[in-house]
Amino acid sequence: MTRSVYISSVGRGDGRQVVELGVMELLARQVDRVGVYRPLAHDGPDPLLDLLRSRYRLGQSTAAMTGLSYDEAAALQAQKGNDELVSRLVDRYHLIARDYEAVLVLGTDYVGTNLPAELTLNARLANEMGAAVLPVVGGLRQSAESVVHEVRNARHAFASLGCEVIATLANRVDDAHAAQAAKELGGHLPEPVYVLPEESALSAPTVQQVVDELGAEVLLGDPAGLARDCRNFVFGGAMLPTFLPALTEGCLVLTPGDRADLVIGALAAHSAGAPPIAGVLLTLDQRPGEETMALAARLAPGTPVVAVPGGSFPTAGELHTLKGRLNATNPRKAEIALGLFESHVDTGQLTERISVVRSDRVTPMMFEHELIERSRADRRHVVLPEGSEERVLRAAEVLLRRNICNLTLLGEDAVVRKRAADLGVDLNLLGPEDVGWGTEDTGATARVVDPATSPLRERFAELYAGLRAHKGVTHELAYDVVADVSYFGTLMVQEGLADGMVSGAVHSTAATIRPAFEVIKTKPDASIVSSVFFMCLADRVLVYGDCAVNPDPGAEQLADIAIQSATTAAQFGVEPRIAMLSYSTGTSGSGDDVEKVRRATELVRERRPDLLVEGPIQYDAAVEPSVAATKLPGSPVAGQATVLIFPDLNTGNNTYKAVQRSAGAVAVGPVLQGLRKPVNDLSRGALVQDIVNTAAITAIQSQGRTDGGERTAARTERNDSR
Template sequence: MTRSVYVTGIGRGDGRQVVELGVMELLTRQVGKVGVFRPLAHDGPDPLLDLLRSRYRLSQPQGTMTGLGYDEAAALQAESGTDELISRLVDRYHEIARGFDAVLVLGTDYADTNLPAELSLNARLANELGAAVLPVVAGLDQSADSVVAEVRNAHHAFTSLGCEVLATIANRVRDGHAAEAARWLGRHLPEPVFVLPEEPALAAPTVQQVVDELGARVLLGDPAGLSRDCRDFVFGGAMLPTFLPALTEGCMVITPGDRADLIIGSLAAHSAGAPPIAGVLLTLDQYPGEETMALAERLAPGTPVLAVPTGSFPTAAGLFSLEGKLNAASPRKVEVALGLFETHVDTRQLTERLSVVRTHRVTPMMFEHELIERSREARRHVVLPEGTEERVLRAAEVLLRRNICDLTLLGEEQAVRKRAAELGVNLRLLGPEEAEWGGGSLAACARIVDPATSPLRERFAELYAKLRAHRGVTHELAYDVVADVSYFGTLMVREGLVDGMVSGAAHSTAATIRPAFEIIKTKPDASIVSSVFFMCLADKVLVYGDCAVNPDPDAEQLADIAIQSAATAAQFGVEPRVAMLSYSTGTSGSGADVDKVRQATELVRTRRPDLLVEGPIQYDAAVEPSVAATKLPGSDVAGQATVLVFPDLNTGNNTYKAVQRSAGAIAVGPVLQGLRKPVNDLSRGALVQDIVNTVAITAIQAQGRNPSA
């Protein structure tokens, strides 16, 4: 039977989209097919439904996501009664629910709905749908007594109407006493109570929202700049020395267009990262000259400069009513919302209460969710040597927002801060003077370390010279080498100052793994370093090795790759059934290439008799049961292999790319294996999500290691 969760409120202003998004995230971790149903909808676009369709790659037709419009529902209720309205909505729900493992139901929003007794309507509808209820109450500007009263009222209202209440969430709570009071109440109710604080980054409108609301003209700025949050509005009227100290991080500067001094001064402050601003809004239909605009563009590339014909007062009136919105065009806000939900809600407890039976299928999204969830269980610290690279900074923002790990970014501090400011990326950055911060805080943090000026440089030079003395490396040469970000980051891993390293977005594979070979070295039970890709297909995850490191491994090395790949698969929840691939299956072929695979297979069986392994075997016989039944009947691996070991790099690299492009698979990796401590390489074409996944994998690898190893 389909399990449904009904997220609803008791009034307006509860910001429940954060909760709806968080619950959707939980459901998609557990089951492969999740549907969405909004029983009653307003006319026009629905930003939240668009967001859910986009983010969770829903195949559900948009027309099936809603029941009736509010006006149609009000007319039906007035004419035929509530029973007829409920019956119509229940029929509509069941039309779509049978195709899904779970359904997220979005309750009414209490905004101009023209429906009497709206709370009772939500409660009855939830009961008729067989859905558990998750009430959300607004805590904005509420005292402790008010928050407690609202939580009690919500709990009583829904339970008295026969609803199964999963938990109650107080959202947008600003007062610390109110938050503690709500938690206290949760210990005295049958269901848990979770408290989400007010998050300024969610309430802040984006620059694009300002453009849309005011009909502003965009004079300068790129899409990334338009996605920045406006966390404050600062009106410019004073002279520049008085005005600059009034600037705040993420503010929108509003000034008449003829104040070139304030325009250039604001952008110069942004470029220096002190503080980074959201943009500049020019009023009174005034425009700076060409020279001023050219200088503005050079000072802060991508930073929006907007213009409106109105004066300061009507402009301010339009701005102060704006609030941030979750939609498909604001992916950064989505990460903020999920980070907030996952930090303050016991997701494990809520998942258990959802009682959704986890599917045996593993979709790409479920695999990615699992990575993030596991990395948060015991948060680790990862160094990213490419601290000024755009994709790395954007990934770092996601990693911190989702509390996946603590980070160290390598690079000159001002350069890193300036680049983050230019991109509008908000990071919890600590300077070098704060380098010895405690990593056990609730929120993940990042720090900047400059290898050229760090006090660690001398210590690392001594260590590297000692490690490479047999190669004639002197202290003077080592002092120069360790200033390289790849070497510096690798030495941080070796010395236990961080738990792992991810690099390669802007560096070659050799630049990433050569320092690891020299400094970290292989594990005692590994003869070589190899790699795997996690290939996320539509309904399963396969492990491919080695597709990135070893050009032509011999039989001994191939056996080592197979054993390492099986261990990596098991570490990430993939039951290893190893296929040693070749162009022939079983005893049907001969020759040096086949003999190498046959010998490697026997070595694996000797070293690891507990592993299920088959080889030589062709790819189709390894993964397709019908082919396996013909070519290798009775095999425990054929037709159901999960770990596929390729005979050489040429075959492996081309196969993973062919499957990735032709089958639409998500390739996560390469993940290096065989090192004493985790260092992972990125493709230079890696997307932001690829970097996030690789860092999460690195953090999980570090969780399974002895820090002193």
């Protein structure tokens, strides 16, 4: 039976899109097919529906997600009554629900709806749909006492109308009152109450939104600059010495276009990082001269300079009403919203109350969510050597916002901070004076460490020189080597100053893993380092090995790869059934290549009799039951293999890329295995989500490696060494 959740406001301005996105995330973690239904919609684009369709790869069109427009609903209600309106909307719901395991229903928004008794209408729709209700109350600029009263009234209103209330949520509560409101509400209602504070990064419009709303002309700026948040507005009219101290981080400067001194002054301040601004908005339809604009472009590349024809005062009035919004064009804000939701909502408790039965199928998104949940459950510390790379910085923001892991970014401090500001990325970096790392209460945190100037450099040089003395490495040479970010990050992991490392967005595989071979080395039970990809197909996850490291492994190495891959699969929730792949199945073929695979299969059985393994076997016989029934009837692996071991790198690498591109599979990896401590390589074409996934995997790998005492000691040493 379809389980639906009806999210309803009780008034305007509650920012409930954060809650709608958060609940959608919970549903997508549990079941394969989630539908979305907005019974009543405004005419025109619907940014939230577009975001949900894009982020969760929904097959529904926007039209298929909606019932009636508010104008149509008001006319129908006036002509045929409320019962006819409800009947029409509920019929539409059932058409959607029959195709999905769960449905997220988005209630009315109380904005220009022309519908009487709107709360009552939402309650009745929820009841008729058999949906559980999650009321959302806005708490902006309200006292804690007022928030408490609003929550209790909202809960009572829906419960008195016969609704099944699973939880109540207060959103956009001022920081000064959020903790008190949560304390007073805790345990005083039959259902859980969650309190989310106001998040300025969500309410702030982006420069691009300002451009769209005001019809501004973009004179300078790149997409990253236009995506910056406008956290404040500073109006320039004074002379430069008076103007500069008024600048604040993330502000949008408004100034008449003929004030070239303020334009250049603001951009020079941004270039110096004192402070980084969002951009400059020129008014009065004035443009600085060509020389001024050329200097502006050189001073702060990518920083937006936009122009509007109106004066400063009317423009300020338009900006005052402008609020940030979630949409498909700004995935960063979606990550911020999810981070806020997950930080203040007991997602495990709420999922249990929603009572969705978890699907047996494992979709790519469900696998990714499982990675995030497991890494958050026991947060670790990951070092990212490529600290100034755009994709790494954007991934770092996601990792921090969603409390996935603590981070060290390697690079020159001023360069990393400036690059983050240019990209509009908020990392809330710890300073040298800050002690400790993020806790469960404070959330994940990040630092920047410059290998060239760090006090750890001398210590690492001594360590590396000792490890490589047999290769003629002197202390002087080691001192130069450990300034390299890959070596420095690897030595942090080796010394317990970080739990794992992720690199390779701009470095080659060799540059990433060579330091690990030299410093961390292989586990006692592993003869080689190998890799796997998690291939997330539409309904299951397969493990491919080795597709990234070993060109032509022998039988002994192939057996080692198979055992390592089975261990990795089990660690990430994939029951290992190993297929040792070849161009023949069973005894149908011969030749050196087939014999290598046959011998490797025998070695796996000898070393790990507890593992299910079949080989040699062809790919189709390994994964397709109908083919397996013909070629290897009765095999416990054939037709249902989950771990597929390729005979060489050429076959493995080409196959994973072919499946990725042709079958639309999500390839997560490569994940390195066989090292004493986790170091993972990225493809140089890695996307932001790939980096997030790899960091989560690295954190999970380290969870199985250290005990609490070792981690506590390592944390203490980290703080002492800075």
